[in-house]
Amino acid sequence: MAQAAIELIGINKSFGAVRANRDINLEIARGTIHGIVGENGAGKSTLMSILYGFYQADSGEIHVGGQPASIKTPNDAIALGIGMVHQHFMLVDNFSVLENVILGAESDALLKKSIAKARSELERLEREYGLEVDPDAIIEELPVGLQQRVEILKALYRGAEILILDEPTGVLTPAEADHLFRILKQLKEQGKTVVLITHKLREIMAITDTVSVMRQGTMVATRETKKTTVGELAELMVGRRVLLRVEKGEAEAGGIKLAVKNLTVKDSRGVTVVDDVSFDLRAGEIVGIAGVAGNGQSELLEAISGIRHAVSGSVMLDGKPIDLTGAADPGELRERGLAHVPEDRHHVGLVLAFEENENSILGYHDDERYLKGPFLNIDAIRDDAKDKITKYDIRPADCRLRTANFSGGNQQKIVLAREMEQDPGVLIVGQPTRGVDVGAIEFIHKRLIAMRDQGKAVLVVSVELDEIRSLSDRILVMFAGRIVGERGPEATEGELGLLMAGVEHQEAAE
Amino acid sequence: MSTPYAKLPGWADYGLIPVINLFVAFVVAGFVVMLVGENPLRAAAILVEGAFGRGQGIAFTLYYATTFIFSGLSVAVAVHCGLFNIGGEGQGYIAGLGIGVVCLAFDSVLPWWLTFPLAIIAAAAMGALWALIPAYLQAKRGSHIVITTIMFNFIAASVMVYMLVDVLKPAGSMAPQTRNFLEGGQLPKLNWIIELFGAKIRSAPLNVTFLLALVMAFLVWLLIWRTKLGYEMRTYGHSPKAARYAGISETRIIIIAMLISGALAGMMALNPVMGDQHNVALDFVSGAGFVGIAVALMGRSHPVGIVLAAILFGMLYQGGAELAFEMPAISRDMIVIIQGLVILFAGALEHMFRPHIQALFASISPRTVGIEAVKGKGA
Numbered sequence: 105m106a107q108a109a110i111e112l113i114g115i116n117k118s119f120g121a122v123r124a125n126r127d128i129n130l131e132i133a134r135g136t137i138h139g140i141v142g143e144n145g146a147g148k149s150t151l152m153s154i155l156y157g158f159y160q161a162d163s164g165e166i167h168v169g170g171q172p173a174s175i176k177t178p179n180d181a182i183a184l185g186i187g188m189v190h191q192h193f194m195l196v197d198n199f200s201v202l203e204n205v206i207l208g209a210e211s212d213a214l215l216k217k218s219i220a221k222a223r224s225e226l227e228r229l230e231r232e233y234g235l236e237v238d239p240d241a242i243i244e245e246l247p248v249g250l251q252q253r254v255e256i257l258k259a260l261y262r263g264a265e266i267l268i269l270d271e272p273t274g275v276l277t278p279a280e281a282d283h284l285f286r287i288l289k290q291l292k293e294q295g296k297t298v299v300l301i302t303h304k305l306r307e308i309m310a311i312t313d314t315v316s317v318m319r320q321g322t323m324v325a326t327r328e329t330k331k332t333t334v335g336e337l338a339e340l341m342v343g344r345r346v347l348l349r350v351e352k353g354e355a356e357a358g359g360i361k362l363a364v365k366n367l368t369v370k371d372s373r374g375v376t377v378v379d380d381v382s383f384d385l386r387a388g389e390i391v392g393i394a395g396v397a398g399n400g401q402s403e404l405l406e407a408i409s410g411i412r413h414a415v416s417g418s419v420m421l422d423g424k425p426i427d428l429t430g431a432a433d434p435g436e437l438r439e440r441g442l443a444h445v446p447e448d449r450h451h452v453g454l455v456l457a458f459e460e461n462e463n464s465i466l467g468y469h470d471d472e473r474y475l476k477g478p479f480l481n482i483d484a485i486r487d488d489a490k491d492k493i494t495k496y497d498i499r500p501a502d503c504r505l506r507t508a509n510f511s512g513g514n515q516q517k518i519v520l521a522r523e524m525e526q527d528p529g530v531l532i533v534g535q536p537t538r539g540v541d542v543g544a545i546e547f548i549h550k551r552l553i554a555m556r557d558q559g560k561a562v563l564v565v566s567v568e569l570d571e572i573r574s575l576s577d578r579i580l581v582m583f584a585g586r587i588v589g590e591r592g593p594e595a596t597e598g599e600l601g602l603l604m605a606g607v608e609h610q611e612a613a614e
Numbered sequence: 615m616s617t618p619y620a621k622l623p624g625w626a627d628y629g630l631i632p633v634i635n636l637f638v639a640f641v642v643a644g645f646v647v648m649l650v651g652e653n654p655l656r657a658a659a660i661l662v663e664g665a666f667g668r669g670q671g672i673a674f675t676l677y678y679a680t681t682f683i684f685s686g687l688s689v690a691v692a693v694h695c696g697l698f699n700i701g702g703e704g705q706g707y708i709a710g711l712g713i714g715v716v717c718l719a720f721d722s723v724l725p726w727w728l729t730f731p732l733a734i735i736a737a738a739a740m741g742a743l744w745a746l747i748p749a750y751l752q753a754k755r756g757s758h759i760v761i762t763t764i765m766f767n768f769i770a771a772s773v774m775v776y777m778l779v780d781v782l783k784p785a786g787s788m789a790p791q792t793r794n795f796l797e798g799g800q801l802p803k804l805n806w807i808i809e810l811f812g813a814k815i816r817s818a819p820l821n822v823t824f825l826l827a828l829v830m831a832f833l834v835w836l837l838i839w840r841t842k843l844g845y846e847m848r849t850y851g852h853s854p855k856a857a858r859y860a861g862i863s864e865t866r867i868i869i870i871a872m873l874i875s876g877a878l879a880g881m882m883a884l885n886p887v888m889g890d891q892h893n894v895a896l897d898f899v900s901g902a903g904f905v906g907i908a909v910a911l912m913g914r915s916h917p918v919g920i921v922l923a924a925i926l927f928g929m930l931y932q933g934g935a936e937l938a939f940e941m942p943a944i945s946r947d948m949i950v951i952i953q954g955l956v957i958l959f960a961g962a963l964e965h966m967f968r969p970h971i972q973a974l975f976a977s978i979s980p981r982t983v984g985i986e987a988v989k990g991k992g993a
């Protein structure tokens with residue numbers, strides 16, 4: 105057994121009544137990749153935030169390299185060689201890569217000198233770990249995968265020996281994720297220690313040496329990855345058996361609910377992002393749109409739900425057209441029975457600064473149920489929020505808590521509960537389970553299928569092929585703004601993968 | 615590495631931090647006082663004594679505070695909708711015109727309690743009108759509201775000079791101001807309330823507008839946290855994208871928020887015009903619109919905080935005047951410096967001591983401190 109890089113002993117942390125971490129003991133061996141899995145709200149991010157100095161533990165000890173350490177701020181953590189890659193990057197968008205890397209670590213008062221030094225150091229790091237990024241590129245012009253590399257470089261530049269990554273692949277395309285894992289392996293070979301939090305058990309199996317499972321604030325198990333299985337991990341996480349693929353019967357597709365014809369959308373720079381897309385969505389079916397992120401799916405969803413201007417084409421909801429000039433009133437579409445779970449829950453689907461109950465009426469705040477004349481009917485709103493919290497098992501069950509303080513999966517449930525409970529005829533969902541744990545995925549999938557079985561029309565956009573394949577009755581593949589193929593749920597991953605990569609579909613069909 | 619701001623217990627957030635900021639502002643101001651060769655402790659004593667020591671001082675302090683409550687509320691309403699209205703000065707100034715017209719027309723025929731509601735409406739309407747154009751330009755054309763509202767301050771000033779000199783000035787009068795209002799255009803004083811507590815007041819301008827200010831503070835609270843409109847304003851203020859998604863019209867909400875903000879700014883003119891001077895004179899707003907920005911910042915855009923911050927600034931105005939009188943070495947400009955320091959520490963540098971206080975709290979009792987999730991963090 106290698107020496108422990110980090111030892112956490114008896115860590116406790118509460119937020120008010122919520123015990124986010126209880127008596128956690130964890131040993132992370134030097135030079136390994138250590139995975140941490142657990143349900144949404146299990147306390148993974150909290151534990152790592154304690155290690156990185158964002159939070160203070162109520163009690164417990166941290167040992168780094170065998171020595172007791174006092175970590176009060178992220179600067180203390182950095183000084184001890186601990187680096188963290190945040191899920192949402194903390195980069196200055198209009199700075200270059202180099203400037204971002206040295207930001208806050210400038211060694212000289214004269215910027216010029218430190219830049220020159222930093223450049224050679226950065227080039228060394230890039231070579232050593234296969235982390236190629238152009239040091240002079242401007243951050244906002246880089247794809248997320250590269251931005252993430254800059255975050256890693258930033259940590260390494262500050263001398264990180266231990267690197268914490270909290271759900272790093274949530275925003276990456278599969279190819280970018282593969283590259284990230286190659287980098288992590290490289291880091292491990294060079295003797296660095298990596299802590300990886302993820303909900304994707306496949307990633308855990310593929311890359312970690314050891315995996316620890318958290319549940320409701322406690323550490324329930326640590327396993328050698330080789331000696332465990334996806335099924336066992338899922339069961340440890342949730343405390344019961346989990347269906348990794350939800351059973352569903354044949355679809356009984358009815359009449360057309362939503363008809364999209366020749367829809368074309370341009371972005372603000374005039375580039376065509378959705379190109380002549382046509383399809384129908386029927387009552388009682390789930391249509392999945394597969395594709396690598398950034399191939400026009402997001403814009404397609406936004407145009408259909410009336411929040412993005414389309415240059416041409418038409419969308420009919422129950423036989424009546426939707427205004428595509430960008431002036432559509434999403435409120436009116438809701439009344440017509442179109443509900444929308446947006447991809448970006450942090451900026452679009454939720455107002456993070458609001459209390460949970462305030463978010464549970466977002467978009468439906470015109471509804472008489474929630475109003476008393478011009479006033480909000482606070483009691484009705486809170487009662488309604490509490491109902492949804494119970495029904496969707498949103499944790500913690502506190503409708504007055506700020507939404508930002510819910511874990512990612514629970515935030516997603518807040519949005520889903522709001523949209524599904526309005527009993528819409530058509531539900532369009534972007535990335536239904538991004539950042540959501542296996543138990544909640546099962547729950548969300550069951551709900552979506554239940555909606556289908558009640559005769560609702562459901563459109564799902566997801567970058568997770570597994571999800572598309574297990575939910576959809578029909579699969580449309582988008583590439584470069586166009587629908588390049590339609591397949592049934594029996595399509596293989598390889599076949600869909602080729603379509604998603606833009607290989608002509610005749611070839612793919614062979 | 616940026617450390618997100620800590621979430622402190624409420625009392626520390628809303629009580630301790632402002633008090634520390636204030637304390638530092640006064641310490642720095644103390645050095646300035648020492649620089650001109652006066653004793654800072656005595657100066658502080660005079661300032662506080664001047665503001666709260668006698669009934670007279672209290673009445674003046676509250677009189678100034680009245681104006682600041684309006685201008686602070688005006689800024690806060692816009693801020694909740696993500697807009698920075700720094701045109702309160704002009705909106706208040708132009709509102710004086712509406713009040714003037716109402717009073718000149720009715721002061722001889724109506725009693726004050728009938729003129730007053732009319733004047734309130736006129737003030738609010740003029741202030742709102744003055745905010746409408748920048749609001750429209752922001753909503754429809756994307757012209758930045760900070761730029762346009764500040765330009766409108768200048769336009770208001772020019773319009774008022776013209777109106778007062780060429781239109782409203784009685785023939786034969788030398789001063790660029792309207793004639794004095796008769797009884798029907800004069801608001802009753804509230805000094806008797808302070809006298810109830812045994813203090814004596816010679817004459818002070820505290821008047822019923824103060825009560826109106828408190829009512830407006832309550833109404834703003836109601837608007838922001840209890841109405842659908844306030845909900846929509848806050849949604850837009852936090853995230854325009856979420857507002858779009860929720861079907862909240864950007865144009866509509868910007869315009870409504872600015873109308874309300876402008877109306878509140880307009881109402882501040884009632885206090886000096888009908889409550890004190892009984893005429894509309896050149897420059898009667900004298901910076902109160904800008905003080906509102908500091909008041910809103912310090913009061914965390916919450917009506918209760920705004921009322922308290924407004925009283926603090928009222929104290930600086932009143933106590934400052936006493937100080938300039940008692941200590942000749944301290945000129946009127948010195949008082950402005952002291953006020954500036956308070957604005958600097960309590961407003962602009964609001965967060966300066968926050969990380970340290972958080973660290974302190976963290977080491978004393980970690981349980982109380984959590985970190986407010988950074989925008990976008992989480993998951």
Ligand SMILES: Nc1ncnc2c1ncn2[C@@H]1O[C@H](COP(=O)(O)OP(=O)(O)OP(=O)(O)O)[C@@H](O)[C@H]1O
Nearest residue numbers: 119124144145146147148149150511512513984993
């Ligand atoms: N600042 C905070 N204030 C109050 N409660 C909090 C705060 N941060 C986290 N919590 C609560 O602590 C618990 C653990 O949250 P944490 O973010 O650590 O979960 P997680 O395991 O990372 O979940 P996810 O997989 O969804 O990211 C949750 O119940 C969460 O709501």
Ligand SMILES: [Mg+2]
Nearest residue numbers: 148149992993
């Ligand atoms: Mg987390």
